[in-house]
Amino acid sequence: NAGVTQTPKFRVLKTGQSMTLLCAQDMNHEYMYWYRQDPGMGLRLIHYSVGEGTTAKGEVPDGYNVSRLKKQNFLLGLESAAPSQTSVYFCASSYTGFDTQYFGPGTRLTVL
Amino acid sequence: GQQVMQIPQYQHVQEGEDFTTYCNSSTTLSNIQWYKQRPGGHPVFLIQLVKSGEVKKQKRLTFQFGEAKKNSSLHITATQTTDVGTYFCAGVSTGGFKTIFGAGTRLFVKA
Numbered sequence: 001n002a003g004v005t006q007t008p009k010f011r012v013l014k015t016g017q018s019m020t021l022l023c024a025q026d027m028n029h030e031y032m033y034w035y036r037q038d039p040g041m042g043l044r045l046i047h048y049s050v051g052e053g054t055t056a057k058g059e060v061p062d063g064y065n066v067s068r069l070k071k072q073n074f075l076l077g078l079e080s081a082a083p084s085q086t087s088v089y090f091c092a093s094s095y096t097g098f099d100t101q102y103f104g105p106g107t108r109l110t111v112l
Numbered sequence: 113g114q115q116v117m118q119i120p121q122y123q124h125v126q127e128g129e130d131f132t133t134y135c136n137s138s139t140t141l142s143n144i145q146w147y148k149q150r151p152g153g154h155p156v157f158l159i160q161l162v163k164s165g166e167v168k169k170q171k172r173l174t175f176q177f178g179e180a181k182k183n184s185s186l187h188i189t190a191t192q193t194t195d196v197g198t199y200f201c202a203g204v205s206t207g208g209f210k211t212i213f214g215a216g217t218r219l220f221v222k223a
Binding site for chain 2: 043
């Protein structure tokens with residue numbers, strides 16, 4: 001039981017490049033979330049999903065897209081990376097919207 | 113929309129001193145959760161409070177949920193260097209389903 005895993009752990013992009021971050025969970029959770037964490041800003045919700053095939057916007061969705069084709073996976077895409085997207089990205093999952101969230105180890109992204 | 117405010121933003125303590133972080137919501141909460149994030153790590157769930165006025169303890173950590181279910185606190189007695197990190201509260205509004213995180217309180221402990 002690996003919990004929540006994220007790929008990759010680190011990435012450096014040039015402005016304008018695209019990439020996809022992968023989140024996988026093996027706990028059969030319905031809800032999955034993508035957050036970004038910047039110094040002094042806490043956790044800000046980018047997008048979330050309440051089940052397979054569903055996605056919804058969070059607090060800071062601009063510049064990101066997501067997909068939840070399989071229940072266990074939640075993908076976060078950056079179509080044209082910008083330096084303002086330099087951050088640490090955390091994925092999380094939970095049984096319901098009220099339950100404990102289990103976080104992945106994070107992806108540290110730098111956009112030059 | 114719902115907001116969860118957390119104070120202080122930072123706290124420096126000497127090892128052995130007590131520490132408290134406070135969490136306040138603009139709306140009534142159905143529950144409140146507390147997480148700890150060690151430096152360089154990811155948030156890890158500590159506890160969930162559901163009932164009005166609820167108090168829970170985990171060794172040196174005491175968690176309280178306010179009577180009006182709009183505020184909460186985490187108190188650490190006699191801090192240790194292993195307590196360093198950022199403590200987040202997270203609340204779900206009554207009737208809502210999204211968890212909103214506070215900005216966190218970063219605790220520094222000097223040995």
